[in-house]
Amino acid sequence: MDCLFCKIVQGTIPSRKVYEDDLVVAFHDIQPQAPVHLLVIPKKHIATMNDCEENDSALLGHILMKAQEIAREAGLADNGYRLVNNCGRDAGQIVYHIHWHILGGEKLAPLNPKPQADCE
Ligand code: AMP
Ligand code: ZN
Numbered sequence: 001m002d003c004l005f006c007k008i009v010q011g012t013i014p015s016r017k018v019y020e021d022d023l024v025v026a027f028h029d030i031q032p033q034a035p036v037h038l039l040v041i042p043k044k045h046i047a048t049m050n051d052c053e054e055n056d057s058a059l060l061g062h063i064l065m066k067a068q069e070i071a072r073e074a075g076l077a078d079n080g081y082r083l084v085n086n087c088g089r090d091a092g093q094i095v096y097h098i099h100w101h102i103l104g105g106e107k108l109a110p111l112n113p114k115p116q117a118d119c120e
Helices: 004-010 054-073
Strands: 017-020 024-028 036-042 081-084 100-104
Touching: 004 024, 004 036, 017 054, 024 054, 036 054, 054 081, 054 100
Parallel strands: none
Antiparallel strands: 017 024, 024 036, 036 100, 081 100
16 A cells, blocks of 8 residues: 555654554654654554544554653653644645644644633
């Protein structure tokens, strides 16, 4: 299969890995958007969040728990971090092998920058 992240899993494309087990790999994003920018991916090829099935539930849980561990190892636990999955065109997904971005190491731009005028 012609998939960039499958090739990273197989080792035919190099990556700066920070974690690997039977189910997942985590590595540095090649174009970091924050001082710490890691990607966590399953070894299994799943194109998008839309393609996850009920029997992927344990794998998805494993990915999130490993993301927590990897973020802690990267020193992000105390100040916090953002965990992002882009699904499809409108979200700007570029690589169609499901992945979670771990972003941190600085105060990140808020997702809701507009002040809420009518919040009372
Ligand atoms: P997304 O927009 O969620 O699909 O994000 C894909 C991410 O993969 C981007 O942040 C890219 O910088 C990153 N990326 C693309 N190619 C590589 C690579 N060879 N090694 C590491 N990260 C990559
Ligand atoms: Zn793949």
